[in-house]
Amino acid sequence: MKRNRKILKNNLDEMQEQKLLHIEKTGFWMLYILIAFDLIIKVMTGVSKKDVLVELLCFMAVGIYTFVMCVKNGIWDRHIQAGARTNIVVSIISGLIVAVLYLIDYAKRSGAHYNWKAAAGAAGFSGLLTTLITLLLLCLGTAFYQRRVRVLEEESEDEE
Amino acid sequence: MHRNGKRGGDRLKIMKNLKLKAARALLDMSQKDLAEAVQVSRQTIHAIEKGDYNPTIKLCLSICHVLGKTLDELFWEDDENEEK
Secondary structure, eight states: OOOHHHHHOOOHHHHHHHHHHHHHHHHHHHEEEEEEEEHHHHHHTTEEETTHHHHHHHHHHHHHHHHHHHHHTOOOOOOOSSSSSHHHHHHHHHHHHHHHHHHHHHHHHHHGGOOOHHHHHHHHHHHHHHHHHHHHHHHHHHHHHHHHHHHHHHHHHHHO | OOBBTTTSTTTTOOOOOOHHHHHHTTTTTTHHHHHHHSSSSSHHHHHHHTTTTTTOHHHHHHHHHHHTOOHHHHHHOTTTTTOO
């Protein structure tokens, strides 16, 4: 027990601790974004879904954990306010990204037999579907967040 | 109080803490001596004096105890005694 305490003893002071947290935060987001890019590249280069499953599950697990912990603590985002406008803008952006990726993927797969109308239609449909699904998830997330904030605010008032 | 220097909170540059430096000098203490007394690294004391790090209230109190000063005497910011 004493040995464990010695091993787990924090050798950092408060400033070093804050700096380490900052480094870890930057490292976390770098890793998260790189994994996202890696997944996109793998899927677009024809790697089978089975081969990216573990990576995708890890990515989703981290995302869900971050979301749940943020909502539990009444945190939405450092800069963006939770609301319908944010949800719509973010959904449209995600839909556009998916549509563009679909167009690139379609062009790569069809080569010389590229059909612009079919590609645009399919990309538009994928983008629209992504927008709607993202909007639905964001609306649900916002509702959970707002409910949690109300609970936390009431708790704070009771404690006074 | 708890703000991480250049990047934290309201992003204001913390002023140099000349009062802390003066109080330390008055007791003939080096940054290393003070750091050992309050159990932090020398670089943390240096960063506080330089205005690069805003310490927690806990560390402020420890520094005040060691230097025999009050929080107001060491950490109250006014234009006369501190410069950017």
